[in-house]
Amino acid sequence: AVNMASFGECRTLFSARMENAKANYTFSIEVHSDDKEWHILLRLLGDPIEQHLWSGRERLPRCISQIWDCPELTRIFNKAHVALGDQFVMRGPNGDVARIQRAVQRIYNFDRPGLATAIDLLRASSRGNNAGLALAWLAFAQLTSVLEFRDRGAAKIEEAVALANDAVLLSPRNPTILGLAAQVQLNLTGDFDYGHYLALHAVEEEETNPYALDALSQSQMLRGELARSHRTAQYARDASAGLTNSFCWDMQAAFGALCQDRVLEAEELARICHRKMPEYRPAIRYLVALNMLLGEEREAQKFATRLARIEPGFTIQQLIDESYPIETLRKLGFAAELRSKIF
Helix, strand or coil: CECCCEECCEEEEEEEEEEECCCCEEEEEEEEECCCEEEEEEEEEECCCCEEEEEEEEEEECCCCCHHHCHHHHHHHHHHHHHHHHHHHHHCCCHHHHHHHHHHHHHCCCCHHHHHHHHHHHHHCCCCCCHHHHHHHHHHHHHHHHHHHCCCCHHHHHHHHHHHHHHHHHCCCCHHHHHHHHHHHHHHHCCHHHHHHHHHHHHHHCCCCHHHHHHHHHHHHHCCCHHHHHHHHHHHHHHCCCCCCCHHHHHHHHHHHHHCCCHHHHHHHHHHHHHHCCCCHHHHHHHHHHHHHCCCHHHHHHHHHHHHHHCCCCCHHHHHCCCCCCHHHHHCCCHHHHHHHHC
């Protein structure tokens, strides 16, 4: 339907609804315009009485010939598709395994709404037959909140550590659980010895488990075993091939390359990660930082512009803030060089 009614300084160009009678969900799409941009509003509504379940917004340059063919619009429709899938999982009789799998996908979206959904799904699965796995991923979700969004409250950190410990008690031989618990210990408690023990134990249980190898690579880096960390990161990347979140191991391999001062190799791996998952913030952050280190200021600014779209207000100067989430770069001693390149 087309509605040319006045809408403040904008016009409602059209509003469309796509209904699935069996599921009772409705997508509502509205497009408004001002002098310079299109404003897209996409909402997922559900019965009863069109309950609001999800919404997303996007702004695009005002060019009707491109509006349906640009990556920004594709991205918002993909988010809507994911949101619809979340509703089927949360409301349907799919069981704990399906909920856990769905939650893992949402954790790796690296956005607050997705993380909140993941936490809800995992809490709903934390008392079933797969409680150990649900608790381990719930601990990892809280770790993600701390590292990615700097939610460093003591209560959140204590909860993440307690969840990881409970998961290990429930499933002491599951390599994925051990690997996730190791990452919680390494990043939140400072108990590097216990974190290293868990990572080694995880790899002993399954030497090709990418989560176990990821934790071991991180532990080796913290212990100063940089060459080993690099090799383990490469093994982890190979082991993750075929996983939907394999892009994370591209970044871990980039960190491994940095352990050997291979900045160009790290930048190439970060690009591979970015191509696989364009909205994965760690990759974009490191592409900004690594290109600055390489003296490629134009490339750094290109990625800074992309990052500012999902981190409003971002500037390259933020990279020298000690609280900004590029901790691996600082741990490996690149902070002073990066500061000199920025100023």
